[in-house]
Amino acid sequence: MSLLDVRAISKRFGALKAVDGVSFQVGPGQICGFIGPNGAGKTTTMRICSTLELPDEGDVLVDGQSVLSEPRDARRRIGFMPDSYGAYTSTTIFEYLDFFARAYGLRGERRREVLARVIEFTGLGELTDKEIASLSKGMKQRLCLAKTLLHDPPVMILDEPAAGLDPRARVELRELVKALAQMGKAILISSHILTELAEMCSSVVVIERGQLKGGGVLADVVRSVQPTTTLFLRALEGPAACERTLLELRGVSKVRLERDGVCFEFEGDASQQAALFAQLASSGLRPLELAQQGQNLEDLFLSLTEGKLQ
Amino acid sequence: MNALAAARSFDDRLNPILVKEVRQALRGRYFRTLFWLTLGVATLIGLSIVAEAGSRGANMGVGRTFFMLMNGCLFAAVLGFTPFSAFLATSAEWDENTHDLLVLSNLRPRQIVYGKLLSALVQALLYYATFGPFLVFAFLMNGVDLLSIGVLLLTSFVACATLNLLGIAMASLSPAKAPRVLLMALFGVALMMSWGFSISFATFVTYQPHELRDPMALPAIVAFVVGCLLVGGLFASLAIARLSHDEENRSSGLRALSVALVLVATVFGLWMELEFGHSEFAWGLQLAVLVPLVMLWLHFLCEPETLGRHVARHVSPRPALALLSAPFLPGGGRGAVLMALHMALGLSAVLAVRLVPGSDKTELNRALIGLALVYAYVWIYLAIPAGIASWFSPKLSRRVLTRLVIIGLVPVAVLLPPLLGLVLGIPSWLDFMHPLNPMYPLKGVISGSSFSRVEKLWLLTAALAAIVLNTPRIARGLQEVLAASRARRSRASSV
Numbered sequence: 053m054s055l056l057d058v059r060a061i062s063k064r065f066g067a068l069k070a071v072d073g074v075s076f077q078v079g080p081g082q083i084c085g086f087i088g089p090n091g092a093g094k095t096t097t098m099r100i101c102s103t104l105e106l107p108d109e110g111d112v113l114v115d116g117q118s119v120l121s122e123p124r125d126a127r128r129r130i131g132f133m134p135d136s137y138g139a140y141t142s143t144t145i146f147e148y149l150d151f152f153a154r155a156y157g158l159r160g161e162r163r164r165e166v167l168a169r170v171i172e173f174t175g176l177g178e179l180t181d182k183e184i185a186s187l188s189k190g191m192k193q194r195l196c197l198a199k200t201l202l203h204d205p206p207v208m209i210l211d212e213p214a215a216g217l218d219p220r221a222r223v224e225l226r227e228l229v230k231a232l233a234q235m236g237k238a239i240l241i242s243s244h245i246l247t248e249l250a251e252m253c254s255s256v257v258v259i260e261r262g263q264l265k266g267g268g269v270l271a272d273v274v275r276s277v278q279p280t281t282t283l284f285l286r287a288l289e290g291p292a293a294c295e296r297t298l299l300e301l302r303g304v305s306k307v308r309l310e311r312d313g314v315c316f317e318f319e320g321d322a323s324q325q326a327a328l329f330a331q332l333a334s335s336g337l338r339p340l341e342l343a344q345q346g347q348n349l350e351d352l353f354l355s356l357t358e359g360k361l362q
Numbered sequence: 363m364n365a366l367a368a369a370r371s372f373d374d375r376l377n378p379i380l381v382k383e384v385r386q387a388l389r390g391r392y393f394r395t396l397f398w399l400t401l402g403v404a405t406l407i408g409l410s411i412v413a414e415a416g417s418r419g420a421n422m423g424v425g426r427t428f429f430m431l432m433n434g435c436l437f438a439a440v441l442g443f444t445p446f447s448a449f450l451a452t453s454a455e456w457d458e459n460t461h462d463l464l465v466l467s468n469l470r471p472r473q474i475v476y477g478k479l480l481s482a483l484v485q486a487l488l489y490y491a492t493f494g495p496f497l498v499f500a501f502l503m504n505g506v507d508l509l510s511i512g513v514l515l516l517t518s519f520v521a522c523a524t525l526n527l528l529g530i531a532m533a534s535l536s537p538a539k540a541p542r543v544l545l546m547a548l549f550g551v552a553l554m555m556s557w558g559f560s561i562s563f564a565t566f567v568t569y570q571p572h573e574l575r576d577p578m579a580l581p582a583i584v585a586f587v588v589g590c591l592l593v594g595g596l597f598a599s600l601a602i603a604r605l606s607h608d609e610e611n612r613s614s615g616l617r618a619l620s621v622a623l624v625l626v627a628t629v630f631g632l633w634m635e636l637e638f639g640h641s642e643f644a645w646g647l648q649l650a651v652l653v654p655l656v657m658l659w660l661h662f663l664c665e666p667e668t669l670g671r672h673v674a675r676h677v678s679p680r681p682a683l684a685l686l687s688a689p690f691l692p693g694g695g696r697g698a699v700l701m702a703l704h705m706a707l708g709l710s711a712v713l714a715v716r717l718v719p720g721s722d723k724t725e726l727n728r729a730l731i732g733l734a735l736v737y738a739y740v741w742i743y744l745a746i747p748a749g750i751a752s753w754f755s756p757k758l759s760r761r762v763l764t765r766l767v768i769i770g771l772v773p774v775a776v777l778l779p780p781l782l783g784l785v786l787g788i789p790s791w792l793d794f795m796h797p798l799n800p801m802y803p804l805k806g807v808i809s810g811s812s813f814s815r816v817e818k819l820w821l822l823t824a825a826l827a828a829i830v831l832n833t834p835r836i837a838r839g840l841q842e843v844l845a846a847s848r849a850r851r852s853r854a855s856s857v
């Protein structure tokens with residue numbers, strides 16, 4: 053079952069086809085990375101999913117509600133954090149969140165409870181009386197996330213939430229997003245910081261010039277584009293000995309020296325990989341470190357996209 | 363404890379926009395600066411008048427001057443600063459990039475518009491409360507009587523609400539900054555003019571208070587209040603339509619209000635005939651409401667033809683009800699049906715007055731024909747270009763272009779013969795009342811003259827062309843409503 057079901061949506065702006073027949077799904081508890089070069093149509097797709105733009109063709113179902121025929125019902129189920137959002141001047145954090153809580157129809161004790169919970173979750177507790185204008189970028193992002201969470205939507209769409217954040221704020225945001233996924237929310241997140249996405253996404257959608265270039269569970273997509281696994285080996289005998297040994301083994305390719313070890317590509321499934329480890333141990337090498345490199349979204353992105361602009 | 367619970371319950375029911383806007387206004391610089399500035403100026407003026415009166419002795423003239431000056435300050439605040447603040451508050455939603463957040467918050471567009479209006483009215487009430495002691499003081503100085511104060515407060519408050527709605531509607535028209543700056547300048551001019559009118563009216567009421575006891579004063583005040591509320595309602599509907607989702611119904615509210623406008627004019631015309639025997643009101647009012655109606659017809663006729671997926675789902679499953687509601691549903695063809703309905707109502711209004719015993723039948727007969735002919739012109743100038751435009755794509759830019767062409771068509775048609783007369787040296791063409799002028803039939807109503815055969819032929823041909831051009835879109839519009847009704851029935855039966 054998918055909470056966000058994008059069905060062949062297209063959108064034109066004059067002569068430019070910003071989105072061209074894009075379809076994908078995001079299920080509960082899934083964090084789906086939405087990647088593509090600048091001007092690929094990511095923001096337009098996200099705005100269509102959030103009812104802010106209308107598709108010329110196709111439809112989007114948010115928890116079963118069409119953004120076209122029942123936009124109000126769809127909006128109740130969606131939390132959208134735009135890349136550039138506005139904040140009311142002369143308003144404190146509490147007043148800002150209180151306004152949106154009222155707008156979402158939260159009343160009385162329930163509103164106070166929700167506000168307290170969301171403020172605690174996003175770590176804004178000590179700043180509630182601060183005017184928004186005086187907040188740092190990281191705190192503003194937290195505030196926007198807090199606003200997005202007020203009505204407890206099952207689907208969350210985060211457009212470049214980490215843009216402009218310092219490393220600490222990025223780590224904190226990543227942990228918040230992971231926590232939200234653990235609550236069973238379907239999360240579609242776009243970012244240009246692909247290493248960030250790789251660490252939290254379970255699936256990925258790649259788009260370029262408005263067209264879908266690939267998508268699905270991250271490991272499957274990576275395997276489809278890149279059939280080999282990248283491994284790193286460091287042994288007591290040094291990188292040169294590692295290289296010699298590896299070149300004699302079947303399934304190993306692209307061996308290259310890196311830091312005080314070697315990186316190499318290995319083609320094979322999990323059992324063949326286990327057999328490789330056993331062979332290495334029996335070859336006389338004394339491994340200090342043998343690790344699988346993270347699924348490289350940057351490589352995936354470069355393989356799937358052509359870098360053309362529109 | 364109960365009082366606290368009641369207060370909390372009341373707080374919960376408040377419009378969120380009202381709460382936000384009042385908080386922002388009270389903390390913001392605009393309201394605080396202008397409030398204290400107005401109060402300071404009023405106090406200084408008051409003190410100087412009192413000092414003047416102290417040295418020369420108080421009399422009615424001093425009291426009137428004091429009242430007029432205080433009114434000037436109060437009107438500047440409630441008819442100037444407050445509506446301008448409503449314009450800026452709505453404009454800020456585009457400028458500060460918060461409009462998307464409002465849409466996502468699922469607030470209904472009417473909650474947004476009325477929240478902003480209520481916030482502006484709260485600010486206006488703060489001004490009224492502040493100026494209350496000054497007005498009482500003016501009364502104690504024999505400068506003005508209570509009836510005059512009451513009438514001025516009532517009319518200014520109603521005008522304030524209407525101007526606030528105009529400001530909100532104008533600011534909601536365009537998300538782009540450049541057109542909004544132009545709209546802001548236009549709105550500023552409108553506010554200056556309304557301030558000038560209000561000062562003139564206050565002068566009239568203050569210096570001729572006996573006029574308020576004239577039998578015609580009450581109808582005039584009622585007409586003003588009802589007119590302001592209706593026009594304000596139209597502005598509100600316009601703003602609501604602008605802030606609605608593209609697939610939502612942006613038209614029905616405006617359409618219902620446009621019918622209310624004709625009905626109010628009809629009732630008022632009948633009342634004037636029955637109460638005062640003024641037959642001219644019956645058709646005069648129908649002509650007066652033509653000004654806003656033509657703008658609305660222009661809007662309706664140039665709407666995209668299709669219902670939209672969201673609206674189609676909510677068409678009545680009963681075919682008869684669906685057809686009856688068709689003129690009130692969005693779509694250019696259905697707009698033409700609504701225009702015909704308005705015209706039928708307008709003619710019925712004059713006919714109804716004609717049935718009143720003792721009414722001036724000769725004048726009303728001429729008025730009936732004159733009104734029908736003006737309506738024929740409206741069909742020609744609006745429905746022919748709109749009908750042709752409906753053959754092409756319903757893109758927004760094309761619809762805007764059609765509206766601009768139509769707006770430009772009438773002045774061109776009116777000015778062309780006199781200009782040609784001037785260029786070609788034909789003195790008989792220099793008259794503005796010629797057969798291309800939509801107000802030409804009124805000449806006949808006033809002078810009793812009738813159309814020539816050629817004029818009749820041109821009018822008949824053009825009106826027929828308008829009807830022929832629009833018949834297919836009307837038929838398609840009605841068919842679409844019936845199809846939506848059928849689809850809803852089949853959905854219900856499948857469930």
